[in-house]
Amino acid sequence: MRIGYFLSSEEYTPAELIAQARGAERAGFSALWISDHYHPWVDAQGQSSFVWSMIGALSQACDLPITTAVTCPTVRIHPAVIAQAAASCAVLTGGKFRLGVGTGEALNEHIFGDAWPETEVRLEMLEEAVEIMRELWKGGVVSHRGKHYTVENARVYTLPEKPIEILVSGFGPKAVDVAARIGEGYIHIVPDGDLVRRFRSAGGGERVCQGAFKAAYAASEEEGARIAYEKWPNAGVPGELSQVLPSPQHFEQASQLVTQDKVKEAFVCGNDPQAHLEMIDKYAKAGFDEVYVSNSGPHWQGLLDLYAEHVLPKR
Template sequence: MKIGYFLSSEEFTPAELLEQARGAERAGFEALWISDHYHPWVDAQGQSPFVWSTIGALSQVCRLPVTTAVTCPTVRIHPAVIAQAAATSAVLHSGRFVLGVGSGEALNEHIFGDPWPQTDVRLEMLEEAVEVIRALWAGDFVNHHGRHYTVEHARIYTRPDTPPPIYVSGFGPKSIELAGRIGDGYISTMPDADMVRRFRDSGGARPCQAGFKAAYADSEDEGARIAYERWPNAGVPGELSQVLPSPRHFEQAAQLVKPEMMKESFVCGRDADAHLEMIDKYAKAGFDEIYVANVGPHWQGLFDLYQREVLPRLR
């Protein structure tokens, strides 16, 4: 089982993300996730740097493998552009790069005024986008005239020796089955064994990644306070995360979330046993790689905790 660190583009500046990557490598984490957003979920998070610039910079400060968790290659950015960005990232990282993709959220994808499609259409677009990306990675000139995308006489010249794996996120049955059919791996945020089983039943034994959030602090209550201040959207239920269009709407929906609810989905405080217990939930669900994000300013405390108490006990 691989333990990685999750870089939250919604909350930290590019310089802070690079500092966290260095710290994660020193602490003994084995890989990185990084989120791809145009907006933060709520204004309290306060950031949203362009992920592809950050990924390039990461290649110069650490040697950890990087997975996008996740990029939406369908509306805001054409899949032909994502194919070039991911190929360059794989070259910069000497092949230690995974393109994680998903069907996206209106929060990030609506910015050009495009209609936000229904779920079935978004999944159809995602499948075609992955087809386009893989065709371009093959190295020949590509002409593609599909239902959603057109590519005319395009070729990617800067490519790694081996195309990056494409891992696909999914939460509902249709998206998980799509991930099993087209993905080289699976991405989730829920310690749900049924999801892992559905993915593998749809396509075989391939890697499964998952991530969770922590809020390191001197006490569980202080950690919960930080989590509620920065990430109340984590308590917003159902499909709202896919359809709400702005941080302001998430802030309105989060008024229904209570501070004590943060303890249900976050590991709050500095108890190593609590972190190990959360990791164990994902391991028992069948995930091969587990990524932890720190919410709030105390990421160095989390790195110290993992280096001193968590990672040694896992190994």
């Protein structure tokens, strides 16, 4: 299984993200994920740098492949612009860029006052957006008048040598079916073997499946749990709230109902390498090909050292 490092744009400064990427490469991680957010989930996370600037910087700082996890190419930024941004990133990384996409969250996409569509409409928009991006990556002049988007006389001139792979995030059956139909791969953040099997049987076949989990490295499990709860109380917010709540303040309000124990369930806390190996094994058994780990809190170097010495050599 390929093990990568997940750069959390919501929690770390641009300089810290670059340092983590360089450290991940030295530690032996094989690839990078990076989140694409306009806001952090809660103010305690405190950051949210522009992902396309960050990928440009990362491409010059290390040689690891990079996937966005995930970009919403439907509301906040028009898919024709995402097509240009992704193409430039693919060129800068020497073809080692993959575009992870999803239907997004109101938290990031509502900022212009647009209505936040229902799930079925967001999936329609995502399919049309992917169609537009792929057409632009062919290099010709594109005009498109569809149900959700208009493109007129657009051409992306700076293109990579090979087509950009699009991986599609999906949390439920309908989204997984869309991922199988339009994606070169599937993304999910829970080791759910049923959804992986659905993706493969619905047409995804042997295409890559990527997963991810969060960690809070610390001197003890208890200290890691405290850090996780301080920085990511939203990890315990249930259901579709993560897609519909519009601001960090709303997530903070919802998180008041979340306990530290609930957040701990979503994290690997502390410094026990066996706990990380067991979590990675859950994703392997669920059928994922790649898994990415993100750290929360100030001790990210400790997590990189832990993986270099005790986790990656055993995988």
